[in-house]
Amino acid sequence: MAESLLLPLVRGVAGKAADALVQTVTRMCGLEDDRETLERHLLAVQCKLANAEGRSQSNAYLRSWMEKLKAVAYEADDVLDDFQYEGLRREARIGKSTSRKVLSYVTYHSPLLFRFAMSRKLKSVLSKIKELVEEMKMFGLENSGNRQEPLHPWRETHSKLDESTDIFGRDDDKERVVKLLLDQQDQQKVQVLPIFGMGGLGKTTLAKMVYNDQEVQQHF
Template identity: 30%
Template sequence: MAEQIPYGIAENLLMKLGSAVFHEIGLIYGVGGELRKLEEKLSTVRAVLLDAEEKQESSHAVADWVRRLKDVVYDADDLLDDFATEDLRRKTDDRGRFAAQVSDFFSPSNQLAFRFKMAHGIKAIRERLDDIANDISKFNLISGVITDVPVRNREWRETSSVVEKSHKIVGRDENRKEVIELLMQSSTQENLSKVVIVGIGGLGKTTLAQLVYNDQGVVSYFNLKMWVCVSDDFDVKILVRSIITSATNRDVENLELDQLQQRLHRHLDGKRYLLVLDDVWNEDVRKWGQLITLLPVGATGSKILVTTRSTRVASVIGIDSPYIVEGLKDDESWDLFESLAFKKGEEKMHPNLVAIGKDIVKMCKGVPLVIETLGRTLYFKTQERDWLSISNNKNLMLLGDEGNILSVLRLSYDNLPTHLKQCFVYCTLFPKDYRIEKKLLVKLWMAQGYL
């Protein structure tokens, strides 16, 4: 896994070192020269961080360089905090506050010892930074301009039954009607039947399921609707708890499986229900069979709607002819891209960008997630070179499978301003499909010194 680039800490250090407060501290403690050297060396290293981030993906040596840099900048940040704390205490004492409690601490001998300790600490950190800076030429790291690029509508995708109001949906009306028709077909052979939507990542399977789930005809047809995001962890007990939670809008205590089954039957039995299992990866026939046996059959017409990337999953579920989602048509793809890449009417002012944009859209192979990602990435950008850098991207040229899609999506990360990259990467600490509480996340960013 690539190391997280310490953009925010480096920026904070440079701001501190260039501030009037630390200029004064340097004079008082006789370390002004060392602080200036530290600032100069840190500026040199900061200039190559963008290149280091890209190269560490293919170089273990560069990744180790980034790791060493992280260690030293965090140590430097701690040391400067110690200086600032000492300075604040000195000023407090000078004003006569709490003098009795701290008089021993600020004795001349303690002050001299503190100056020596901090001067030695700064020199040690500066020497470590010297070693790191000396490796810049060794790894052929080049300077790059770190700018704050405006970002529009960047957010973490969370699978739920709700269709985002800001989400522009193109070309799925016919798919919605066809899936609804499959759900409302009554089977004379079984009370509980399955419909499986299959397609590669980014085609909009979840969005299609959301449209179906919230369709007024579907709402009227089923007595009860439930939505569960399954993802990688097909734990039957957790799934049953999630189904009950969706049915009742209440959290369920950690009961034994037989108790959960009883409660599930109490809420579902005799009702025509729709259960959406979104993003299923499980290919274990035994686990699927265990879940099905726990579900009550419900009234005639009850359905399970599954979204998955794998036709093998559909076979495990017992569906030989799943509903296959295809890419958007050319005109639909352009309509989606244009709405996200340009302000309203702006495309008429930049015919050169429109021409490049149409080439980009053709390369997207009708995958909505890729089209949306690149459209938002290019929003606010009116320089032809920015658009050409996307159209000439080798990963976009090879787009066609899951791996390439992830590589293309990385383009949106690469185009984030540096202060947002660290915030985004921090979210990898959370497990997949975890519901991130916004205020808590902001507090965690603050604790890391990102804001």
């Protein structure tokens, strides 16, 4: 059933909130407190979800609450993706000055504008999940009985994709994006290539694979 996918979704978003690169960017934007609060709320919800899924079969209100949580989790995932992408962009600018003109086309032109936009997005998500956490208290949900499973299995993360790691199911997508990027070499202006889709589909992973591609590295 669809509800069974909610726990791994929330666990994954909580892991992304704890990502080292996300922490760095939110700290630079003065949003670290909001990021920490979001992470704590996601972990608190994660502890209760196993019990919530079991009880949702006979509780329509609880099922509605879980649907709202799923929507907010996807929204949070997209916001955290933006922080990760901005971190990768800044790393690229520091490491490769020759690519600065290219990168300027695919991100906010002003760090101040980025900070303002992301502050609004993060606070909006935080407000929604705070409301859901308050509602959750009314259900009297028990914590997960599986004490051996770590609450944050993806706590230790890294901003860079290990080039030695095999990623299955993304090679065709990566090759298409790489071809689009390299085919622009004779154009005066660089075209923006958005990667969009619902949370958890691997948008950030695909972007990292393209960034680490040897042809892309040599070209840019």
